Amino acid sequence: MSPTKRIAFIGNSLPRRCGIATFTTDLQQAIASSDVDTSIVAMNDAGESYDYPFSVHCQISDQRLEDYARAADFLNEGRFDVVSLQHEFGIFGGEAGGHIMALLSRLTMPVVTTLHTVLSEPTALQRNVMERIVDASARVVVMAEKARDLLRAVYRLPADKIEVIAHGIPEFAFVEPDEAKERLGFAEHSVILTFGLLSPNKGIEVMIDAMPSILRRRPDAIYVVLGATHPNLVREHGEAYRESLMARVRELGVEDHVVFLNQFVDQARLLSFISMCDVYVTPYLNEAQMTSGTLAYSFGLGKAVVSTPYWHARELLADGRGILVPFGDVVAIGNEIAGLLTDAPRRQAMRLRAYASSRSMTWERTAKRYLAAFETARRGRVLSVIADHGEPRLLPAIVAPPEMQTGHLLCMCDDTGLFQHAVHSVPDRAHGYCVDDNARALLLASVLSGAGEAHLPDALTARFASFVQHAWNPDRRRFRNFMSFSRQWLEEAGSEDSHGRTLWALGVCARDDASVSRRRWAAALFGEALPVIESFTSPRAWAFALLGLDAHCTTAAAVSLRTALADRLLGLISKVETPDWVWFEDGLSYDNARLPQALITTGLSMQVPAYVEAGLRSLRWLTYLQTNPAGLFRPVGSESFGDKRSAPKAFDQQPLEATAAISACLAAWRADGDPQWRIEAARAFAWFLGDNDLSSSLVDLDTGACRDGLHRDRPNENRGGESVVSYLISLAEIRQLARVSGDRPKLAPLRVLHA
Missing domain, CATH: 3.40.50.2000 (Glycogen Phosphorylase B;)
Known part of the structure; x- marks a missing residue:
């Protein structure tokens, strides 16, 4: 090499x-x-x-x-x-x-x-x-x-x-301070020095309070505080801290013996100031100071150092190479500095020990x-x-995911659309259909079209699209949701969430569907159904609509609405969030990860960092909550729904939550490139395959069927429409992720499938 x-x-x-x-x-x-x-x-x-x-x-x-x-x-x-x-x-x-x-x-x-x-x-x-x-x-x-x-x-x-x-430390000769004192205007003084950016954690006030006792034993002493105020402190508070120190100096009557030099000096001038001091002092207030460049430089120039026992000083000044005094102890720091200033042989011996010890530290x-x-x-x-075989790899690849099998999905469909429920693996006609599940199925068809997988039969995709079209109620400008097996609508308008989810499916269909004609249909219906979302109050409906807008946003009105919806989510988290509850609402419910996902994807597309940061922050918190003590993915259980600001209950666990978590983590990975998000997505997918609280696989790998969730004591053996579509969408995302070489979006771009 x-x-x-x-x-x-x-x-x-x-x-x-x-x-x-x-x-x-x-x-x-x-x-x-x-x-x-x-x-x-x-x-x-x-x-x-x-x-x-x-x-x-x-x-x-x-x-x-x-x-x-x-x-x-x-x-x-x-x-x-x-x-x-x-x-x-x-x-x-x-x-x-x-x-x-x-x-x-x-x-x-x-x-x-x-x-x-x-x-x-x-x-x-x-x-x-x-x-x-x-x-x-x-x-x-x-x-x-x-x-x-x-x-x-x-x-x-x-x-x-x-x-x-x-x-x-710089390479610098061991010199006496007299020549530098003369050059800098401090001749005939015993000089104590502190340098560095001025801020309250430096303990300067402790040293100022010690000056009267030092002056009683060494009347020629002068304390030089060299350094500009920290820029962050100036931005926030101006020079209030420096002025308070100067006021303290006047109050103690030592203004002729304390000099503030408000300057950020280059190395040559800094070394001159260190050279002219008799004692260097770091009266820091915080033990957890792991390194101090000012201490290292002064020690390296062979200065007698008095310091509080923060971690770096405790090591560097051990064995007589300097003196340590307790934090905030005015009497001790005054006594030790006065003692060094009045005992030249002791001070010189300490200087020589420090200089000799520091030779291995030169730059x-x-x-x-x-x-x-x-x-x-x-x-x-x-x-x-x-x-x-000598092939280079940057990071471990995802374990090979299962093959894509759609047999159970096909069994769950008739000539109307996708059934809601099943009894075990048998479609349950008693509960009919809903636009929620058929919109998810249309989304799946678009995902497979763009993920390099075998497409669903075109006739089946057309059936899902037809169901969505039939669900549209132009009189109410809303989508109906529930339909009986006899093809009778059970309502004139569905929930806000079902409307938002259908918009999401239409947006992705307008971008990704294999059929040009169907893409045009989806775009037209999306445009008709979008405006009403502005009147909605459901955060999840806003999030679903934002995911649709991330795929299809072609008008000025759509851009304006997109900004308004994202601002609403941002406003919610800013209002509700506390250090222990980093969320948009007082409780957790279903499809939780879609809220941060919507902010992340919107922030990326619109170049608004505030959206991305809020999304990442809330998703990180949610990911922490959705991890069991063994480190496995544990989705928020439905028993938690309605609870306020409390840790989620473990059961019942549903596939919908794992699918949302996978998509959101991949969106986060695309946003900040942190490979941990990729790991979290794989961990959530492993939940389907048995890495869960019950160590039970939810998936039939031969048919692609997925159980409806985990109860406290067993898997739910029913395998409904929502579950199979959730699993297949997640499988498509993970399979696409596994095909990526390495795990860096820049090196091998992965379009996150907002599904």
């Missing part, structure tokens, strides 16, 4: 003002100096833009999903050997930064991820995103042993996947360790993608 020659870095980059930007730029420059071709993919925040140097070849606006996909294309087409991802919460868009998966899941080269923060108690969303990122990474780099321990204990990451590489040596990690990742990638 040839040496690594092309490396791309993803993260913030200078001149953006933050520690990650500094780290990314420093690491890129250190690697580039090793005769390696490098490139940076830079993250932009909140619509900001920056005057980047030539090393930045691609930019991502953190909230624009399409930018992540475009960046993946850039990296794949550039044939980079390795991608180095800098991960920190808050850099990437989406929930818990999940948008980054839309990039990682599309890459064809190995990823080495540097985790700048490892949380010991992540939220469910943070854990989910972190686990997906590390799963997509060939190697994971952290900068402290504590981070390695957390990755193993909390995230169950194998030890051999983790590298501990210290934060890099030159850090770059060599990263290059070794990159090579390890590439070797592992080569081994992992060689499958049988």
Whole structure:
């Protein structure tokens, strides 16, 4: 294997003002100096833009999903050997930064991820995103042993996947502070320094409160706070935090001994400021600070450091290499700093220990360790993608699904249409027909037409279309739903949901039907039946109509209605959602996954990220609820219908829910490229085949019949129209998915069958 020659870095980059930007730029420059071709993919925040140097070849606006996909294309087409991802919460868009998966899941080269923060108690969303990122990474780099321990204990990451590489530092001589003090205007002072972006978690107020006690023992002391206020803090609150600190300084009467330098300095000037300090202090308030570039730089220049015991400091300053004081302890921090300022031999000994210990951390040596990690990742990638007979594979393929069998579907039809119910596998004439099931059957015919499967007999498709046409009541501008076996309509207008579902079938038929004439018929009837949907109040009817509009939306009025319906769903979730209930209504019902699916598909087609994000957020929550303790798919049971804001009951489980979940997960996969959605779709399909609470297959593989669901103690042996159509639609989707090479929509496009 040839040496690594092309490396791309993803993260913030200078001149953006933050520690990650500094780290990314420093690491890129250190690697580039090793005769390696490098490139940076830079993250932009909140619509900001920056005057980047030539090393930045691609930019991502953190909230624009399409930018992540475009960046993946850039990296794949550039044939980079390795991608180095800098991960920190808050850099990437989406929930818990999940948008980054839309990039990682599309890459064809190995990823080495540097985790700048490892949380010991992540939220469910943070854990989910972190686990997906590390799963997509060939190697994971952290900068402290504590981070390695957390990755193993909390995230169950194998030890051999983790590298501990210290934060890099500039190569700088050990110098006394006098010359730099003179140059910067601080001669004749004992200088205490803190630098970095100013924000409330830095504990500056604790250090200010300690100044009076320090001045009593060292009257020449001066505390320099070097750094601009964090840009996010400025955007939200202006300079209120800095002004509060300055007010505290005046209140304590130490304004002649505390200097605020509101500037973001380049590396040369920063090193001058560090050089002139006698004591460097990091009074941070949060223990869970896994890395600190400011600490690493000051330690690397051989400074006496006083710090609170956050995780990085606890490791770096152990064994007398610095001094640790309790969080928020004004007395302790004052005593230790005053003690160092009044004891030059002790201070000098500490400086020498720090400088000697830090020589392995220089950027030159850090770059060599990263290059070794990159090579390890590439070797592992080569081994992992060689499958049988040496054929390359990117990710495991879906297990081969069953063959498509339509025998039972044909048995469930007569010359009128599809029967609603069956007694075991025998059609039950007593309950007649409904437009719901015949619309689903028309949808299935269109799905098979576009999925590379054998088509249903044209006469059968025409029968479903004829039933839908006959169900249309032009006087009421509504579809009837229920029809008796004697072909008598039992109502003048069906439910809003049945009308919306029929619109959905017509929209897909207008796009995909094999017959040109039938496509024109479907388009015309769709246009007639669409306007009334605006008066409906059912969220599911809105969702079904949106799925139809995703397939067929050709007029300005249709576009306007599409936006209105999507806005209604968005309005519902914004009104109902709480941290524990990420949904559109106070309860769960049937066809649940169609609501997020409708928002995702609409958002993708109309380029509205808010729709996509709400759809993904709610589907992720629903997917969590629809997973049993064994990790199997468990659809919301019908016993839950009517319950308010409570965990769903397990039974009765119906095929309709599995079919909705499969389609929605595939829509989500198309939206953000996260391969986990593909896995969730396969898991939901496995429910049909016996991976369920009862370990009972619902499907007769020889006929394509599907049982109507799972009771608490047994499968429902009846095999009605809704169940067989649901199974066959899901089978068509999974079979098409299995034919895709790899699992990346960009590499092998899959049109999600909105079924």
